[in-house]
Every structure is written in structure tokens, then in C-alpha cells.
Amino acid sequence: MSDGTPRLRPTPGQTVGPFFGFALPYDRGHELVDPGTPGAVRLHGRVLDGAGRPVPDALLEIWHADPSGVVVRRTGAMLRDGTFTGWGRAATDREGGFWFRTLEPGPTPSASGPRRPAMIAVAVFARGLTDRLFTRAYLPDDGDPERAAALARDPFLAGLEPERRATLLAAREPDGSLRFDVRLQGEGETVFLDLGQGTPGHAPPEAADDLAHGVVRGVAAGPPPDPLDLPDPGGAVLSGVPSPPSRGVPPRA
Amino acid sequence: MSIHDPQAPPEVRRDAATESQTDLSTEIRARHRAYRDGRAGGGVPEETGPVRDFAPYRSSLLRHPTKDLRHADPETVELLAPVFGERDIGPLEADLTAAHGGEPIGERIVVAGRVVDGAGRPVRGQLVEVWQANAGGRYVHKRDQHPAPIDPHFTGVGRTLTDDDGWYRFTTIKPGPYPWKNHVNAWRPAHIHFSLFGTDFTQRTVTQMYFPGDPLFALDPIYQSIRDPRARDRLVAVYDHSLTSHEWSTGYRWDIVLSGTSRTWSEPEDGDE
Numbered sequence: 001m002s003d004g005t006p007r008l009r010p011t012p013g014q015t016v017g018p019f020f021g022f023a024l025p026y027d028r029g030h031e032l033v034d035p036g037t038p039g040a041v042r043l044h045g046r047v048l049d050g051a052g053r054p055v056p057d058a059l060l061e062i063w064h065a066d067p068s069g070v071v072v073r074r075t076g077a078m079l080r081d082g083t084f085t086g087w088g089r090a091a092t093d094r095e096g097g098f099w100f101r102t103l104e105p106g107p108t109p110s111a112s113g114p115r116r117p118a119m120i121a122v123a124v125f126a127r128g129l130t131d132r133l134f135t136r137a138y139l140p141d142d143g144d145p146e147r148a149a150a151l152a153r154d155p156f157l158a159g160l161e162p163e164r165r166a167t168l169l170a171a172r173e174p175d176g177s178l179r180f181d182v183r184l185q186g187e188g189e190t191v192f193l194d195l196g197q198g199t200p201g202h203a204p205p206e207a208a209d210d211l212a213h214g215v216v217r218g219v220a221a222g223p224p225p226d227p228l229d230l231p232d233p234g235g236a237v238l239s240g241v242p243s244p245p246s247r248g249v250p251p252r253a
Numbered sequence: 254m255s256i257h258d259p260q261a262p263p264e265v266r267r268d269a270a271t272e273s274q275t276d277l278s279t280e281i282r283a284r285h286r287a288y289r290d291g292r293a294g295g296g297v298p299e300e301t302g303p304v305r306d307f308a309p310y311r312s313s314l315l316r317h318p319t320k321d322l323r324h325a326d327p328e329t330v331e332l333l334a335p336v337f338g339e340r341d342i343g344p345l346e347a348d349l350t351a352a353h354g355g356e357p358i359g360e361r362i363v364v365a366g367r368v369v370d371g372a373g374r375p376v377r378g379q380l381v382e383v384w385q386a387n388a389g390g391r392y393v394h395k396r397d398q399h400p401a402p403i404d405p406h407f408t409g410v411g412r413t414l415t416d417d418d419g420w421y422r423f424t425t426i427k428p429g430p431y432p433w434k435n436h437v438n439a440w441r442p443a444h445i446h447f448s449l450f451g452t453d454f455t456q457r458t459v460t461q462m463y464f465p466g467d468p469l470f471a472l473d474p475i476y477q478s479i480r481d482p483r484a485r486d487r488l489v490a491v492y493d494h495s496l497t498s499h500e501w502s503t504g505y506r507w508d509i510v511l512s513g514t515s516r517t518w519s520e521p522e523d524g525d526e
Binding site: 160 | 301325329457
């Protein structure tokens with residue numbers, strides 16, 4: 001079904017490269033909630049390459065609902081002033097490790113039928129990845145029959161081979177934390193997603209031609225949209241170089 | 254992991270120290286020819302982004318998924334995007350030439366454009382982040398050992414929010430090309446990294462903007478990892494004299510379309526309502 005609007009060809013992605021460490025990570029970007037917040041959980045893991053070796057220059061972003069299953073629409077993710085925004089960003093360390101402190105999302109309501117199993121949307125960027133990848137970290141059932149049933153009846157998960165499905169399930173560690181490893185290639189390769197929405201409108205050829213020249217001309221404003229290289233945040237910036245403006249992206253000394 | 258990392262496996266380390274641009278260009282051409290032939294034969298859909306498995310970009314060898322992406326209908330959270338506001342960023346962050354104690358060296362430029370979704374609707378109030386090398390082609394990063402000068406007045410990092418019509422605007426310095434270790438005498442075309450959020454999470458994009466007419470385009474395995482020539486063109490800004498200011502700076506226009514994750518393009522079907 002088409003809504004009659006033009007479907008423009010997207011701007012291609014490119015690798016995040018080796019040098020994002022001084023630009024994208026920011027102070028407490030990986031801490032969606034303060035320490036000691038009731039219900040806070042640590043989500044952690046490693047990013048590994050096709051030889052099973054750590055990827056020390058990857059960047060992960062997470063985006064998820066709050067514990068009641070509601071996707072909050074709040075600013076302040078860059079400030080980390082105590083507002084839970086549901087979004088976070090973490091660079092991997094020398095061992096390919098990352099961690100977030102956040103709240104466990106609840107199952108989200110769906111338009112029809114039962115609630116969807118609780119999950120955390122994940123975007124993965126790295127030097128060597130020509131474009132970003134999407135995946136999901138589903139929360140384990142923790143022995144709860146209702147959550148187990150939600151996972152079991154999910155059509156997407158049900159369509160995956162068991163060993164591949166397992167790559168999308170975060171594991172509950174003995175200390176209560178959630179473990180989610182990302183394997184970019186090879187044995188145990190994580191399932192990455194094509195989230196193509198498949199409801200395109202029509203693309204007038206002239207619109208596409210304009211885009212080929214890098215400029216969108218005459219695109220009517222529509223209705224408002226609905227709702228090498230160790231990026232070590234502590235050491236990525238050379239000494240003697242001035243800090244960005246206040247609230248700028250990090251150099252943390 | 255670097256191709257010069259002694260721990261790197263042979264398929265990564267290979268003969269990186271001796272591979273020439275000619276070798277790499279031959280590999281790039283072969284991959285582009287395969288796409289062109291496939292398109293001409295009618296069996297290959299139009300690609301709108303880079304291929305993940307692009308061996309001439311050596312760092313991709315062990316880092317690209319070998320299995321196909323799995324289709325999933327986006328969930329509620331994926332159909333929404335994180336929300337940023339004025340309080341998230343400082344007022345000076347869109348001017349990369351300011352706030353560092355003096356004027357950076359180089360060619361002062363304005364880079365501006367509109368961010369729209371696949372239907373052409375403006376992406377409003379959304380975060381745009383940029384980072385880049387300085388005029389000498391040097392990043393403020395400890396792992397960039399290119400022997401070009403650091404500019405004490407330039408960090409090369411900026412952020413802004415799009416306005417109500419989807420516009421962003423940065424003032425900066427034109428970055429220089431820089432050498433890297435993909436092969437012997439490898440140079441990246443001058444570029445500015447962009448990080449973009451759309452109206453839903455599936456539109457999340459990180460990419461690079463290039464400058465028109467760069468002689469390094471044909472040689473660059475990263476740029477050429479996009480096999481479709483029209484798609485490559487979409488990463489190249491245009492010189493725009495209306496963005497140029499009298500006795501102050503030149504201007505470049507670069508518009509951005511965020512339309513989700515599908516890497517290949519198929520013409521919309523006719524006849525649907």
C-alpha cells in the first residue's frame with residue numbers, strides 16, 4: 001500500500017572508521033541511569049571478529065523501551081542528568097568489551113495481539129564495517145512462563161534456526177547482569193537485521209535525479225514525522241589540544 | 254586490529270606492505286564490473302549503499318557478516334528514534350572554527366543541507382554529529398601518526414540539531430586528504446564524517462561526505478565499497494555559491510536522505526493503492 005509520497009534513494013552509509021573515538025563517545029554515554037537506580041542492570045559483552053579476536057574500535061548504541069514497555073520520548077541523553085531516555089552509546093575497549101547501565105525494558109504492546117517479547121535494539125559500528133548493522137538483544141525469560149511464552153511465539157525468533165536464534169538472546173549472569181556478545185563473522189555469527197519496511201511510495205524519476213547531484217530540490221515539506229585504533233575515551237585525545245566547547249564531546253583527561 | 258599487527262592472521266596481513274595501488278584498483282574494478290554486468294543482465298537489484306563484503310577494504314575481511322541479513326518487521330521501538338533537544342548540545346558546537354582560542358589554519362567553509370526521510374519529509378530537531386581531519390589531513394587522535402601538523406585551534410568535532418525544515422549548518426575548515434595503511438601509498442579523499450538520526454531507529458546512519466572533483470575517488474576502497482555510481486555520487490557535496498559569504502568562507506551543500514535499512518533498491522510496484 002502506498003501513501004503516494006516519493007520514495008527517495010537513501011544516502012549511503014560509510015564506515016565509522018578508526019578515528020571516531022574523539023568525537024562520538026561522550027561522558028557517561030553508556031550510563032542510561034545512575035548507579036543505585038532501582039532496577040538498574042548492567043548489559044555487557046564483547047565485539048569479536050571472524051577469528052574470534054576482540055574488536056577494539058567498535059561503537060554500540062542501544063535503544064529500548066522503559067520497564068513498563070513504553071518508549072519514552074525525552075531529551076537529555078547527552079546530558080545524563082538523571083532523565084531516562086532509553087538510548088545509550090558505548091565504544092569498545094582494548095578487549096572488545098562494552099557495558100551499559102540501564103533499566104530492563106518491558107514487553108511492548110503491539111497493535112494487535114499479545115505484547116512483544118522485551119528486547120533492546122542495537123546498532124553496531126566499527127572500523128572495517130562498511131555500514132552499520134542492526135541487531136536485537138532479547139531479554140531471557142528468567143524462568144517466567146509468560147516471558148517464555150512470549151519468546152516462543154514471536155514469529156521472527158521462531159523463524160530462526162535454534163543456533164542462530166541463540167545469538168539474539170541476552171544471557172542472565174549469576175550476578176544478575178545481562179551478557180550480549182556480538183560476533184561479526186564466523187562461528188556463532190550474530191543475526192543482523194534487515195528492517196526494511198516494505199511500504200514504499202512512488203519515486204518520480206526527477207526526484208531521484210536531483211538526489212544524484214546531492215541536492216533535494218523542490219521536495220515538499222510533508223506532515224511532521226511520527227513519532228588501528230583504540231578509541232579509548234580516556235586517552236584518545238592528544239594532550240595540548242584544546243577541549244571542545246562546553247558540553248562538547250569529550251576529551252576526558 | 255591493523256593490517257600491520259603482527260598478531261593479524263595472514264589473510265589480513267597478507268602482503269599489505271607491498272600491495273600497490275594498481276593491485277587494489279584492479280580488485281576494485283573487478284568488483285564493480287561484476288555489479289555492472291549483473292545490472293545489465295537485469296538480475297541484480299540497484300544497490301543504494303556499500304557492500305559489506307568488499308575485500309579491497311582490507312579491514313573488512315574479518316569484520317563483515319558472511320550470512321545474509323535476516324528480515325524482521327520493525328518493532329515499536331525501532332519505528333521511533335531517540336529524541337535530542339537544545340539542552341543536549343552547546344550553542345557553539347556547530348562552529349568548528351570557534352572556541353579553541355584562535356583561528357584554525359585552512360580554508361574556511363560552510364557545509365549545509367537538509368535531512369529528509371525517504372518520503373522527502375524533513376527530519377526535524379534531530380542530532381547531527383560531525384568529525385574530521387584538519388587542513389593538513391591530521392586527526393586529533395593518538396592513533397593518527399601521519400606526520401602532518403596538529404592545529405592547536407582545531408579539534409574537528411561538531412554537533413547540531415536540524416531545524417524545523419530539516420536544515421543543518423556547520424562552519425569548519427576544509428579537511429585535507431590523509432594517508433592510511435590499507436596498501437602502499439593509500440590516501441583517503443578529503444571527507445567529513447557524519448552521524449545522523451532519523452525519525453526512526455532503522456534510519457540511523459553513519460557516513461562520510463566528500464568534496465566535488467576529488468582525484469582520489471577512483472583509488473579509495475572505502476568510497477568504492479559503494480559499487481553503484483549514482484549511490485557514490487550521493488555522498489559528494491556540491492559547491493553552492495549561495496552558501497558562500499563575501500570575504501569570509503566558501504559554501505558546500507549536501508542533502509541527506511534517511512530511509513531505512515534496505516541496501517538494495519527496487520522500483521516501487523505500480524498499481525498499488
